[in-house]
Amino acid sequence: MGLSMEKDYFDYFTQNRKEFQESLLNEAKNVRGKIEEILLIGNIDLLANAHKLVMYTIQGKDSELVEFARVEGVSWASHSLTLAFKLEWVQAIRRTIWRYLHEFNKSNHIGLEPEDFFNTERQINDRIDKFLNELFLSYSEYKDKLIESQKALVENLSVPIIPITSTVCVLPLIGDIDTCRTDTIEEKVLLEISRLAIGTLVIDLSGIVHIEVEVIEHLMRVTEGAKMMGCECIITGLRPEIVRKITKVGLTFVSKAQTKATLQQALEDYLR
Template sequence: MTNSVAQFLKKNKALLLDTWIQKQLASDTLRDDLMTNDELRLQSEELVDLLVKSVNDNNIEQTESASFDELFELLSAISMSRARQGFSPRETGLYIFSLKEAIFELLQQDLSSDPLLLFKTSLKFNRLLDSFGVVTFETFIKGREEVIFRQTEEISDISTPVIQVWDGILALPIIGTLDSARTQVVMESLLQKIVDTGSGIAILDISGVPAVDSLVAQHLIKTVSATRLMGADCIISGIRPEIAQTVVHLGIDLSNIITKASLASALKHAFSMNRLTVKRAESEKKVL
């Protein structure tokens, strides 16, 4: 019979790992498509190693103790990587809780002669592993949030591409609703590109904007004014009939802004502003 928790863990380390792995392999939530069994074994082994190393009789009841920092760090790392790999919260949770089951089973075998001690020790382990579960969950959610945050950032980046369509002509297709934050991004990237390329004309294409209300229109007017301040001309293109209707119904004055129905006509206008002409090659042959 073992009195010390640390001794118990050390003695049963290999057995504990085996029991735990078996439990995981037997579980319905095993995802061998996301992680191979070898990887799972390595990960579990690392965790059990550290658990055996850090838990002793003194700190088992103090889950906040600094001696668990390393263990929590490992747990966080595992949980974070599982969040990124696409494990569900349930699978990640059960991963930790199956460890609890494994420990309890071994405890039962070890302490079957002393029910009182078994109960007390189980309670201690229960508390410790619950706190492991909480940490795992917290970091799992944090990991997921990070993924969402990164995706949001990527979306806002890819949704504002400034394209140089011709020497001195930039085009910016706006896709999705324009809010204040996006207008800021659009404006900054457009103005920066104007400076970088020295372009004199910018075309804002709003065919991908689902609806134009007074706020969106105000954002557009702001962008156009800012471009003008930089010394470039701004053309708004891609105005659908419905948008033309709403703009007039809302009483928004776009008369100071050059507006075109399509990107093609805006480009044509930009060419004429730059005194460029586009000719069909065949007609040249005829002349010659």
């Protein structure tokens, strides 16, 4: 539902659009110098969008307002523009709207009854608040999905299963391995054994600098799970310090997997 004087307000803001924009820029001084930069970065026309927000607010176009806010949220999130900057801009729009409404009523000698004034105030502020809420939600949802996709990409890169032949693959592990990463390794290994019908998986540990006993035990469970799925595991590149740690606690890979000194030695049997 639009405002009680929707048609008059609409005409007034349309006729005074340029003056409104200049007044808005004076209200949001931090934004003035960023107009062209934001247009260049994200193809976002702040002034045109401000006018659209004003029109939707005055006309009571709630569904269009919500959709506009969601599009804006994605646009700002995808170009890594800050919410603090957007909040400053929208609040400047709010203040400028009220100043222009006051000037319109004053110049036309319109004195609103208290009930009419508070009804107008509620509608305008509620719509601008709705716009901000929807924009923040859209922005956050986009960022959350982006973080999840990046996390999945990192996890996938941290467990790179590389096919060598139709049934032989290599899993080179690099860096530190904690229990969280071993969970990812276990999930990825068992999934890829099934998907690629891997018969032999060479797990190369030459790039591992530090590893805890709990992680070693987890890797042994991974090789045991692989064996249950018909996949033979070959462990290569065990460093002396890791071997000492394994034997010190009475663990061994022997019953669960073959071991080779280097990845090259393991692959020679399959690449001849």
